[in-house]
Amino acid sequence: MKERAIGIIFTLLGLVSVLFVLLITVYLIVSGVPAIGEIGFINFMFGKVWRSTGSDPQFGILPFILTTIWGTIGSLIIGLPIGFFSAVYLAKMAPKRIRDIFVVIIGVISGVPSVVYGLVGMLVLVPFVRTVFNLPDGASLFASIIVLAVMILPTVIKVSLTSLEAVPKDYEEASLALGATKIETYFRVSVPAARSGILTSVVLGIGRAIGEAMAVMMVAGNVANMPSIFKSVRYLTTAVAIEMSYSSGLQRQALFSIALVLFCFIMIINGILMVLRRENKDA
Template sequence: MEKSAKYIFLSCGIAAITFVVTISLYLVIAGIPAIREIGLADFLLGTTWQPTGSNPQFGIMPFISSSIFGTAGAIIIGVPVGILTAVYLAKIAKGKTASAIRTAVELLAGIPSVVYGLVGMIVLVPLVAGVFGLPSGATLAAAIIVLAIMILPTIISVSETALRAVPREYEEASLGLGATEIETYLFVSLPAARSGIITAIALGVGRAVGEAMAIIMVSGNVANMPSLFESVRFMTTAIVSEMSYAAVGSLHRDALVSIGLVLFIFIMILHGVMHLAVNGGFKKRS
């Protein structure tokens, strides 16, 4: 009984590893043939995606660059707002106000992505069209705003935890030297919490790059090279929008799986960079 219990638990652990190995292996195995057939350079750098024409072309540069620009835009808007909100929550807000906002942030994190997409589609898209005088508001700009709101909770809660972990003495020393409270929080506490803040940003990037359903509803979904006020298609939304009609066994479908592989590699690189940054940050501090 004792022995078998141990092996049962061990096999549960092995199952977890198996999942990761299976996912990675399967993506590579299923993703490589199409890239081979199309050619790596044509696939990654080609700017035309026309999978069903008489002369099909499979360039995913529009998707890759849309994903990069969309994520960058969301980070540029979401990170400052998120970090400053975290400063407010961790250092300034007291008692009831703080806990009310914290509950609100938790709630924001729990809203399903299709709901963000729905509100974006009904409220934001017409708004963008109206403000910028466009025929349709379903653009990269709308997607960026939705993504920025969606990454807020992650950034706020991770940064807040990091800010709370900053030793009180750092802040007292700064205050003792004559800095005001707000200067202390922004120029002493924030740099001291940098490894946590880097983690927060990396998690935000991960969420933005991987998001599919919210932005498919607001981005118009046309395979253009990215431009702020044009309809775009991301790596994730390319998979969602075409997977249901690409015939099994066709190059079109295999190419969609290859997009999945590229997305997976993006996430893994991000994951590695985050590890390096966080570990480096910790070493510097100690």
């Protein structure tokens, strides 16, 4: 009886979670689609000018889309290899004392609010970029990529580390018994066995990078430019965060449309990676 009651409670909680996601989805569709219809899908998605106020407003979000894509890809190129190899080292090679220390440090870093990352980036990284590259302003796509790469590290390391530690020791012992070196065993046996969890860390890292607003708003410059590595840029998230407080009419509806586009991006990426995980699991 007790197990049945617990099962019913968990089922209800799961249904509530699904209901909330459906409500959010419906709300974004209802709020965002009318603006896309009024502006025009092509003009909205592929327009290069965002000027939401004034006598001749324009609502082109292509700069935001490309900035978000390049910023996310750049942060993954930097953050994923560092996080992955750090997880392999901590799980398989590091002495227990060092591993325990780093696990605590990673746990603390993962709990740091995003505004703190943004503040440190604004006070340290932005002036550094400006000085090193001789720029008029260090707030740029490059600075935001570095901040995002640092922010996704704890997630990638923690999830990958947990997955690697869950690999049965028998797999590694069998590989070593067949004459493989430890490095070969780690990367040819342990990593493939943990690839489902590692892909999960990639999904979470992408979600953190795409969904971040506060930190990138403080280091990216927030100008609606087409993306360039050392130019001030604006992400999809920051476009909504910056203007929502004073928006009205079509401008407000367009911001909900941006949120809808961002939501669709995240769902598409999660769907692709879920398919990859399933194919890897079947293989």
